[in-house]
Structure formats: C-alpha cells, structure tokens
Amino acid sequence: MSELKHILKLTLLEKKDVLIAIFFGFLAGIASVALMGSSGYLISKAALTSQMTTLVVMAACLKLFGFASALSRYGERLYSHRATFTMLSHLRVSFFERLSPLAPGIFSKYRSGDLLSRIVGDVESLQNFLLRVFYPPVVLGIVFLSVVFFTSFFSLGIAIVIFIGMLLTVVVVPALFSSRKRHANGQVRAQRGNFAIEATEFLYGFRDLQIHQQLGGKKQQLKDDAAQYNEGQRKEGLEENLAQSINAFVALLVSFFVLAVGAYFVAAGELNGLYLALLVMISIAAFENVAPMAAFPTYFEESRKAAVRLEEIVDEPILQRGTEAVPNGPLDIKLTNASFRYPGEQDLAVDRVSLHLKPGTKTAIVGPSGSGKSTLMQVLLTVFPLSQGQLSIGGKSAETLMQEGVWQEMNIVLQENHFFYGTIRSNLLIANSAATDEQLNLALMKVQLDNFSLDIKVEEKGQNLSGGQKQRLAIARALVKGKSLWLLDEPVSSVDSVTALAIYQQLFQQHKDDLFVIISHDLAGLEKMDQIVVMEKGRIVESGSYDMLMAKKGYFYQLKQIENSVFV
Ligand SMILES: Nc1ncnc2c1ncn2[C@@H]1O[C@H](COP(=O)(O)OP(=O)(O)OP(=O)(O)O)[C@@H](O)[C@H]1O
Numbered sequence: 001m002s003e004l005k006h007i008l009k010l011t012l013l014e015k016k017d018v019l020i021a022i023f024f025g026f027l028a029g030i031a032s033v034a035l036m037g038s039s040g041y042l043i044s045k046a047a048l049t050s051q052m053t054t055l056v057v058m059a060a061c062l063k064l065f066g067f068a069s070a071l072s073r074y075g076e077r078l079y080s081h082r083a084t085f086t087m088l089s090h091l092r093v094s095f096f097e098r099l100s101p102l103a104p105g106i107f108s109k110y111r112s113g114d115l116l117s118r119i120v121g122d123v124e125s126l127q128n129f130l131l132r133v134f135y136p137p138v139v140l141g142i143v144f145l146s147v148v149f150f151t152s153f154f155s156l157g158i159a160i161v162i163f164i165g166m167l168l169t170v171v172v173v174p175a176l177f178s179s180r181k182r183h184a185n186g187q188v189r190a191q192r193g194n195f196a197i198e199a200t201e202f203l204y205g206f207r208d209l210q211i212h213q214q215l216g217g218k219k220q221q222l223k224d225d226a227a228q229y230n231e232g233q234r235k236e237g238l239e240e241n242l243a244q245s246i247n248a249f250v251a252l253l254v255s256f257f258v259l260a261v262g263a264y265f266v267a268a269g270e271l272n273g274l275y276l277a278l279l280v281m282i283s284i285a286a287f288e289n290v291a292p293m294a295a296f297p298t299y300f301e302e303s304r305k306a307a308v309r310l311e312e313i314v315d316e317p318i319l320q321r322g323t324e325a326v327p328n329g330p331l332d333i334k335l336t337n338a339s340f341r342y343p344g345e346q347d348l349a350v351d352r353v354s355l356h357l358k359p360g361t362k363t364a365i366v367g368p369s370g371s372g373k374s375t376l377m378q379v380l381l382t383v384f385p386l387s388q389g390q391l392s393i394g395g396k397s398a399e400t401l402m403q404e405g406v407w408q409e410m411n412i413v414l415q416e417n418h419f420f421y422g423t424i425r426s427n428l429l430i431a432n433s434a435a436t437d438e439q440l441n442l443a444l445m446k447v448q449l450d451n452f453s454l455d456i457k458v459e460e461k462g463q464n465l466s467g468g469q470k471q472r473l474a475i476a477r478a479l480v481k482g483k484s485l486w487l488l489d490e491p492v493s494s495v496d497s498v499t500a501l502a503i504y505q506q507l508f509q510q511h512k513d514d515l516f517v518i519i520s521h522d523l524a525g526l527e528k529m530d531q532i533v534v535m536e537k538g539r540i541v542e543s544g545s546y547d548m549l550m551a552k553k554g555y556f557y558q559l560k561q562i563e564n565s566v567f568v
Helices: 002-048 052-102 112-125 128-152 156-183 188-204 206-211 215-267 273-288 291-314 373-380 403-408 424-429 437-446 467-481 497-510 546-552 555-567
Strands: 333-340 350-357 362-366 388-393 410-413 485-489 515-519 531-536 539-544
Touching: 002 052, 002 128, 002 273, 002 291, 052 112, 052 128, 052 291, 112 188, 112 291, 128 156, 128 273, 128 291, 156 215, 156 273, 156 291, 188 206, 188 215, 188 291, 206 215, 215 273, 215 291, 333 373, 350 373, 350 388, 350 539, 362 373, 373 485, 373 515, 403 410, 410 467, 424 437, 424 467, 437 467, 437 497, 467 485, 467 497, 531 546, 531 555, 539 546, 539 555, 546 555
Parallel strands: 362 515, 362 531, 410 485, 485 515
Antiparallel strands: 333 350, 333 388, 531 539
16 A cells, blocks of 8 residues: 555645545435435335325435435535546646656666556556545445444344445455455556557557568567457456456345344344334445445556556656756856766766866867767766766856756757657747747758748658758757757768858857857868867867867877778
C-alpha cells in the first residue's frame, strides 16, 4: 500500500469533493437498502394487517427512498469523477515536474515507447484508484455498519450474520484475490509496455526495416507481443469474473443465512415475524452494493503497479539547479578543468577541458568523430552536469544559474533539430512568439530561404523539408530568437559549401559583438575564426588561430594535410 501513498496524497488534495462523494455514496447505498427494507416491511404489513394508513405511508416512503437513491447516486458520480479527474491532472503535473529535470538523461535508461506507455497508460490506469480502490470499501464499510447497527435492534443474531458477511465480502474475499493477483505472474502492465516499445520502434524504423527486408521479423515480434498482451488481459478478465462470482455467491449465502437464522428466531418466538421480510430484504440490498468489490483486486493491483512504474522513472536523484538570474550585458563562457563522464561509462567524454569564450569572438571546435565535440557542447549548454571542474557564464557559476535563464540567452542549433507539424511561421515563432512576419521573412532571407512562404506547411518532424533546408530553418529560428550567445553543432553539414559560406558571412558580419561557438567537421573556411579548438579523445590537444596552428605544424596541420590529400 505504501506505493500508493503519493497517489492518495494527490487524491486527498480534493478532500472536499472526496468527502461529498463519500457522503452521497453512503446516502445512495443506505437509500437503496431502505427502499428494499421498506418494501419487505410493506409486504409483511399488507399480509398480516389491514391498516390502510401504514400501507399508504410505507408506499410513500418507497417512492421517497427510490428518488433519494437515484439522486444521491448522481451526486456520488458527479463528485467522485470530479475528484478523480482533478487528481489525474495533479498527478500529470507533479509527474512532469519531476520528470523534466531528468531529460535528456532519462532516454539512456528508458526507451521512448516505454516512457510513453508509462506516461499515458499508467497515469490513465490511476483514474481507477479513487473510483474503484479507495472509495468503494469506505462507502460500503459505512453502509454495512449502519445496516448492522439498525438490524441489531431487531435481532443481534442477524446483525452478527450480516457483520460476518460484510467482513467476508468487503475484506476477506477481495484481500484473498488481491494477494493471488500479486503473486500470479500476470504482468499485463509490463506486457503493454513491451508492446508500446516495439510498436514505437517499428514506426520509427519502418523505412530502414523495409530497406533491409526485416519487416517480417519485426512484424512477427509485434504480433507476439500483442498476443501476450491479449492473453494477459484475457487471464485478468477470467480472474475478475471468478472474484465476482465468488463474492456474489458469498453474498447470496449470507442472505440465505439471514433468512434461515431469522426463521429460526421467529419460530423460537425471539423475533416478530412482521420483521423477517424486512431484515431479509435489507440484507439482500446491502449485499447488492458489494458488486464493485469484485473488481477491487484487479484495480488495486493495477493502481499499485502503475504507481510503482511511475515512481521508478522519477525516483532518480533530482539534480539541484540554481535559481539565480543570468547577469545582464555581454556574456562570456569559461570552462576550467571541466570533465564529464556518461553514466555507466568508463572513459571521460570530456576530459579536463579549460576554455575561455569571450563576447565578440568566434570559436570553432574541430576533431575526429567521437572526440567529444557534441558532448562538450551539451556541457556548455548546461544540459550535462560536470563530473569535475567549473563552468561559469557571465562570471557566475553555472550551477547557481537558472537553467531556463541560461537557455534563454542562447541561440542554439543542434545536429538534429525538431520541427513540429504546422507551418514555417509556427515553427519559427517557437523561438520568439512576439516576432513579426517581417522579422521572420528577414531571418529566412539571411539563411537563403527567401523563396519560402511563412504559410508553407511543415509535416511532422519536417519530413517534407530537405536536410539542408531543415538546418537553415533551424538557423533562422536562432536568428529570430536574437540572443548574443551562439552555440551551433554542425549547423550547415547538409548545406552546400557556397550557401554555407554565405550564411556564415551574414552571421559574422551582422553579429560582430556576439559570441559564436561552432562545432564543425569541415576544416575548410576556418581562417575567419578567432580561435580553433582541436579535440581528441575528450581532450583539447591544440588551440589557437588558424595561422598559429598551421605555422605550428601540429595536430591541426596534420588533419588539414589528410583532408587535402583525400580531396586532391
Ligand atoms: N549518450 C551517450 N552515452 C554514452 N556514451 C556516449 C553518449 N553519447 C556519446 N557518447 C560517447 O562519448 C564520446 C564522445 O561523443 P560525441 O558525440 O561528443 O563525439 P563527437 O566528437 O561530437 O562525434 P561526431 O563528430 O561524430 O558527432 C564517444 O565516445 C561516444 O561514444
């Protein structure tokens, strides 16, 4: 039950709705018991006496109880569902608040399909927590105790039988099935997760699977996962039916006992026969309310597992981020002896790097594939926390700064940039929602996309754009943002060299006071950079201006020679 503590806390944030729902639930339950009880009494009274007034009063009571029962049921549904949906919205908010600081590291631990299944499926499963786990036993408990209290005035023996029946149907049978369910290996939630993982991969990798003629195998795997999930659901359904049958059987048995014990007491002269039908009908009505308890084990286990699966994700230590604002004015970025290691990896991806990036300067980071350039960029973006060393922005330690505040000051273009379904305009406005069409068109012109209309449709992930167009659109987005720190990771790797050069020229000429950090594979055109940083195995092996490095005839010079010999 401890797994559900957090969910219970969120549910009880809506204490008022929960209490009103319990109150109406109790009224509905007790009114239906009273309805049946008074009809039993009416039957006996009609058979045994001919007092018209009592019969008329009882008939009026029947109508009143019927009306009260229907009305209270409506109130119960209204308030319990309102409390449930508010709890779900609290849950989603609290889950995302705890999840977002874990991104993007979370993707190395969980596959996207799995995350999706947890975020959507498991959160959704928890809508049953109040409606079918927490609330029914509470309402039933109160209704039953009231019934036991009422019947004890007529016959203590019958009250005891009803009390034992209550313990069996509300506590013992559901607890037995819950424990059975916990120990059975019905992993429906995990199976649903597996199915979501495979389906997402199938969707993402459809084209590659088709090209490599591997669609068949993957399809089969999907079918197997779907079959397992179906089988799990089938077994779950059977188990629920069994619980329902046993609970209904026990309830019927108890009503039978009430009749038998009542008949015995009537025969023994300990109970007035007038009340026998009333007590039997009360018992039948009270046990009719027990039906939702049959589903309790399924929903209890489902809620428990969903809560555990959600907790698993967000139960990572939360990295404490700073709260200070980024200082005003031109910003510099300084790395001192900075190292970073990916979780679970042996080697440092960034190894004792010291670097000072000043406003108004242009720095290129070059090096062979896998040398740590992109990781260094993520470190500068404060996405990856340093394992060792210092990162300061504008003279302040990055740890003390608010991460959103740091990103707000940066124009960022990564190797892969996401484009949303919409138009060119909507994709550019992401960077600055206040930008005018004129500003957007100017940005498009600077990246040589002036032939693009702002109303052109962009398909999901920018599928209808070429690689180079996507990169230029990402630069245009950075231009629209208009900040002074430029962090660009291979921004023009898919753009032809003439256009790329023209874009760089525009950027450098019109943003002379800005700070540029550009990762590049291409060693051509670096003459314009103020500083070239050469990386190898996570370390800076050389740095300086183009002329300095060429004159030094060191590592960069050799890379240039290799590049020249390859292309000559
Ligand atoms: N998420 C990750 N988890 C573990 N190791 C990683 C991860 N991403 C990168 N690495 C490793 O870190 C090292 C540096 O990778 P990085 O992507 O920074 O290199 P790079 O110089 O940018 O390469 P490229 O030029 O090919 O983009 C590589 O050895 C890589 O295998």
